[in-house]
Amino acid sequence: MTDIRREMPLLARHEGVWDGVYSYFNAANEKVDEHASRLLCRVPDGGDFPYHQTNHYRWPDGRTEIRDFPATYRDGRIWWDNELIQGWAAEVPLDEFNRTMMLYWQRTGDPTLYLYEQIQISDDGQNRCRTWHWIRNGMLETRTAIQERFVTKDWRGVDAEMQAAASEGRQVPFGGGPGFGG
Numbered sequence: 623m624t625d626i627r628r629e630m631p632l633l634a635r636h637e638g639v640w641d642g643v644y645s646y647f648n649a650a651n652e653k654v655d656e657h658a659s660r661l662l663c664r665v666p667d668g669g670d671f672p673y674h675q676t677n678h679y680r681w682p683d684g685r686t687e688i689r690d691f692p693a694t695y696r697d698g699r700i701w702w703d704n705e706l707i708q709g710w711a712a713e714v715p716l717d718e719f720n721r722t723m724m725l726y727w728q729r730t731g732d733p734t735l736y737l738y739e740q741i742q743i744s745d746d747g748q749n750r751c752r753t754w755h756w757i758r759n760g761m762l763e764t765r766t767a768i769q770e771r772f773v774t775k776d777w778r779g780v781d782a783e784m785q786a787a788a789s790e791g792r793q794v795p796f797g798g799g800p801g802f803g804g
Contacts, residue, residue: 624695626665626672632713632720633673633700635747637665639780641796642770644679649762657681658797660784661770662777673700678784680797705730709737721745734759748772 627634639662646655660678671692679687691707693700699710709727713720725739735758743750754766774780787794 624672626695626700629695629698630700630713632723632743633711634665635743636663636723636741636750637777638663638775639773639777640750640770641773642768643797645767647765647767649764651765654764659768659770660773660780660794660796662781662784664777664781676781678796680793686793702727719745735763 639660642659642661644655644657644659645653648654658680662676662678664674664676665672666674672695673693675691675693677689677691679689689706691702691704693702693711695701699712701710702708706729707727708730709725711723711725714722714724721742721744723741723743725741726736727739728736735756737754737756739752739754741750741752748771750770750772752766752768752770754764754768755762756764756766784794
């Protein structure tokens with residue numbers, strides 16, 4: 623298995639649990655959605671996928687959603703190919719400060735829609751901001767602004783807590799605080 627920590631050291635800095643808020647804006651810059659998030663960014667010690675991300679979302683009306691994104695590695699990038707998205711993430715070598723990652727993906731089965739994402743991690747690794755540009759047929763359709771704060775490196779413990787809560791029919795609180803969906 624590829625040593626992703628050696629091959630993609632900036633990606634490895636993102637390992638852990640991140641709480642935040644996703645805000646969606648249409649092409650007219652009107653907010654059309656907002657929800658809290660908890661992302662588990664895993665760099666497992668073994669297995670089929672050198673990177674594995676699980677996104678937990680919670681809306682103010684109580685709706686929840688979980689999306690799972692295991693990724694492979696090749697050619698200096700991690701790659702997704704699943705029922706929701708196909709695409710890649712890479713570190714940006716032009717950033718001499720080692721803060722920037724770029725992602726490209728498109729919705730599986732919808733070649734008219736693609737997305738570019740830029741991720742900036744703070745120098746102390748405690749905050750990150752992400753922006754998505756959703757482009758359909760060459761025109762901006764949506765922008766997503768995401769602000770996150772680092773919770774813990776212990777994604778294993780948080781993953782176990784989230785799974786136990788789900789099996790018991792309860793929710794683990796996440797988000798919270800000004801600007802973080804709370």
